[in-house]
Amino acid sequence: MNKPFQPVDFPLPENIERSELVLSCAQFNENLQFFIDKLGFKLDSISPADNPRVAQVSAYGQCIQLQFGEDPETPITLRLLYQSANGDDNEDEEETILIAPNGTCIAFAPAIEAPTVPAICQSFVLSKKDSPLIWNDGRAGMSYRDLIPGRQGGRVIASHIRIQQGGPVADYNHYHNVRFQMIYCYKGWVRVVYQDQGADFVLNPGDCVMQPTGIRHRVMACSPGLEVVEISCPA
Incomplete structure (x- = not known):
């Protein structure tokens, strides 16, 4: 028993x-x-x-x-x-x-189920940097600001992501099951590594990377005050 x-x-x-x-x-x-x-x-x-x-x-x-x-x-x-x-x-x-x-x-x-992309529900959205910002705690010490709160009917998500503490990032190997994903480095630098893409590399301000669905990756380290913008479909 x-x-x-x-x-x-x-x-x-x-x-x-x-x-x-x-x-x-x-x-x-x-x-x-x-x-x-x-x-x-x-x-x-x-x-x-x-x-x-x-x-x-x-x-x-x-x-x-x-x-x-x-x-x-x-x-x-x-x-x-x-x-x-x-x-x-x-x-x-x-x-x-x-x-x-x-x-x-x-x-x-x-093994990897294709995500459903909902019909877009377009609306005008203005997200100003100097407006009252709402930051939500995410994974691995990251803070997220939702740039498109309505997410156009679930079709797209845009996130302003920051890590205030520099140094090693407590991330882990993972993947996202999405149709489209782009990361744009806005401020600072971040070191990342991607499955089957060779050695780790650094994204500096102005750099961006496209992430195919299912590709495993990990954020390894970053500068203090790192800020990136991530756009994905579906939300």
């Missing part, structure tokens, strides 16, 4: 090697064959040998433990992501759903 959850400070082990999704199922054998025969999972282990009640299967970078028990009251969704034959132009591709015998939802979807 599981112990009641106690909110304590738990030191994260340093030797974590993999994750495992545990699925309970009343129809153990039927679910095991479903994952092996229908989804292409490999059986890693099963026990006990004479009356199996626990099995480990793996595929697509995902490890799953199937264990005999009651089917979950709330179905679990396992998403299997694939590279679309249409590349990034996969907006019209819908998820394909399979339901396992224990109610687990298996969803097949493009």
